[in-house]
Amino acid sequence: MILTINNPYQEATPLDIEILRTFLAVVRTRHFGKAAEELCVTQSAVSARIRQLEDTLGTQLFTRQRNDIRLTSQGRHLQKHAEAIVHTWTRAQQETGMPEMFTGTLAIGATWDLWETLLEGWLSRLRDELPGVALQAEAVVMELLIPRLMNGVIDLAILFESPQVAGLEIRELGVIRLVLAATTRGLDAEQALGDGYVMVDYSEAFAINHARHFPDMTASALRMTHGAMARRYLEQADGAAYLPEQMLEHATGGRQLYRVDNAPVIERPVFALYRTGPEREEPVRQALRLL
Numbered sequence: 001m002i003l004t005i006n007n008p009y010q011e012a013t014p015l016d017i018e019i020l021r022t023f024l025a026v027v028r029t030r031h032f033g034k035a036a037e038e039l040c041v042t043q044s045a046v047s048a049r050i051r052q053l054e055d056t057l058g059t060q061l062f063t064r065q066r067n068d069i070r071l072t073s074q075g076r077h078l079q080k081h082a083e084a085i086v087h088t089w090t091r092a093q094q095e096t097g098m099p100e101m102f103t104g105t106l107a108i109g110a111t112w113d114l115w116e117t118l119l120e121g122w123l124s125r126l127r128d129e130l131p132g133v134a135l136q137a138e139a140v141v142m143e144l145l146i147p148r149l150m151n152g153v154i155d156l157a158i159l160f161e162s163p164q165v166a167g168l169e170i171r172e173l174g175v176i177r178l179v180l181a182a183t184t185r186g187l188d189a190e191q192a193l194g195d196g197y198v199m200v201d202y203s204e205a206f207a208i209n210h211a212r213h214f215p216d217m218t219a220s221a222l223r224m225t226h227g228a229m230a231r232r233y234l235e236q237a238d239g240a241a242y243l244p245e246q247m248l249e250h251a252t253g254g255r256q257l258y259r260v261d262n263a264p265v266i267e268r269p270v271f272a273l274y275r276t277g278p279e280r281e282e283p284v285r286q287a288l289r290l291l
Contacts (some may be wrong), residue, residue: 017089020082022049026062027079030069084151106283107136109145110158113202113227117176117244118270118291119158125290133283149273156284160203162271171288173270178206178227180263181248182240183255189214189263196239198230199223206266210242213264231257242266 025035026046036043054061061075071079106126110119115137126135140148145157146165162170182192199220201207211217222239224230230241235255248257272291274284 017086019049019053020086022046023053023061023078024082024086026050026069027071027075031067032069080147084147084153087148087153088151104132104283105134105136106130106156106287107138107154108156108158108287109138109140109148109154111142111145111160111226112139113244114158114160114176114270115139116228117246118173120246122291126287129290130283130286146273149275152275155274156287157273159271159273160268162269162273165273167276168273169276171272173272173288173291175267175269177245178202178242178266178268179245179248180240180260181234181243181257182260183234183238183257185258187240187258187260189260192240192260192263193217196237197222198233198239198241200227200230200241200243201225202227202242202268206242206268209266213266 022039025038029035032046033043036046059074060072063070063072123137142159145159146163148154149157180192193214197220201223227243231243231247272288
């Protein structure tokens, strides 16, 4: 794919999309050599592509110090646009290369915790009920779901928050019940919240609810960002954490988790967000019906 970059100080310049892929690889790895390994090219090729991109845009994208490569403010501005361009082009390639048996596509994004709880089994139902729709599923951090949805990279976002964004439809799907689970049977809440307790940073709303229920609790020495991380940790070490109720039924590695009966349940509402417009609205509505 060839893009045309119009710089007010230069003539219009054609830009190969591989240069944007290279830029994003350097952003991810923060190292020209590691980016070269990821892309299966030489380090000199990576350096040349970044230099070409900077020359084309007329600005510096990275600050380069020994073993430390960081984005400049201009580089951070480019990053979100580069991600949208690369993802959109990748999706265009997928859609135009689909066999004729498929009449449409549906790209879904959700956080890991939701894929492992509420959305478990959903993709298999979609494949059975919508055989003419090619599916794409992504596990995406919360902060990237809305930008990907707005840029058209995904059609449907399933998440715990409900931001009010113009042009997006919002539907509440239900709630995920978070329960206090421990590796030792018979603990009460006070014991479970002691040594070994994992504080999961689900959201600000969860933190407020947690503090309201346990105002005298001391700060936990171990914090994690996802319930799935906490669950896997508890399969290897003694402790406790608030986890989605469904996760107690799917512990692996021979480690049983026990619910702390006298601990309050904290509920998190789940929402579906999708763009308005006729192009993919019907597949989205069919998918939500099956969910």
